[in-house]
Amino acid sequence: MIPSFETTFAVPLHCEDCIKDVSGSLYKLKGIKNVTANLKDQLISVEGNEAPSAIVEAIQSTGRDAIIRGSGKSESAAVCILESHAAHVANKVRGLARMVQVGDKITIVDLSVRGVSPGTYHATVRATGDISEGPESTGPIWDAVKAGKEGTPAKGVFGTVEVGKGGVGTVFLDKPIQIWEMIGRSMVVARQQDGKFDKNDADTLVGVIARSAGVWDNDKTVCSCSGKTVWEERKDMVDKGML
The missing domain is CATH 2.60.40.200 (Superoxide dismutase, copper/zinc binding domain)
Structure with a gap:
């Protein structure tokens, strides 16, 4: 069995109801053990052994986007x-x-x-x-x-x-x-x-x-190079064919 690991995601969160909605969708996945949210920093932390791509899909099913910010420990x-x-x-x-x-x-x-x-x-x-x-x-x-x-x-x-x-x-x-x-x-x-x-x-x-960044190694919301938000960067990458 695959051991549990932690992954953080940037998710547009506006209130506690947003957190409940996203958490409810994630807990439907079999491999999820724990979900925590930081409303101020717009971050969701997920612990378990579910594929990160499946977690993104579950979050997107709630009508919100999600960007993986980091996974696992530093250097891992x-x-x-x-x-x-x-x-x-x-x-x-x-x-x-x-x-x-x-x-x-x-x-x-x-x-x-x-x-x-x-x-x-x-x-x-x-x-x-x-x-x-x-x-x-x-x-x-x-x-x-x-x-x-x-x-x-x-x-x-x-x-x-x-x-x-x-x-x-x-x-x-x-x-x-x-x-x-x-x-x-x-x-x-x-x-x-x-x-x-x-x-x-x-x-x-x-x-x-x-x-790649570890679970808490990348918490930026604006790129220092382009000045764009992570969501603007996301749109650019999607337009280029990025998954």
Whole structure:
């Protein structure tokens, strides 16, 4: 069983009734243990072992938006924005993977893709973080050579995600790895697990795994670079295809 972890979300909250509405929706999810809210800072903290993407969906079902502000402890979270490198694709961003280390060697992976053709896709972490040529330059599957010699599963094989007719697919899984091992490597989501990839295939996605904020490491409401609120930033990212 996946251990509990804490995740914080920015949510537009106007009164105590807003908090009750959001909390009620979240407690309907099986993996939720505790929900707390900070009305002043517009933050919801959720403890449990439910996928962050499922929590966002539950909050949005109440008519409110939600932005993940942080998850897990400091230095224990990572994120990977998955993009198509096909030249003819307008909205490049088509997937997002959030990773949180919840134990000594247990990391949960919350992967979502959108806007790709229906079918089964393989998610793999590659040996390098070179995405200059899309998936073709990412190298072999991480740990594949060592695992082959020892007869053990490669660390970089994350499993599959099923994409339905609407072009959307999600998967929530756990791996016996640590966050620091993956930082700077790349992730590929494609119909094939390995072999020669084609960067001009719109359904082949790739991104670099980077550190992400821990549960209380990011409480900003206005970006110091652009001066935009988190909600304005959110709209910009959605317009670009971000999940």
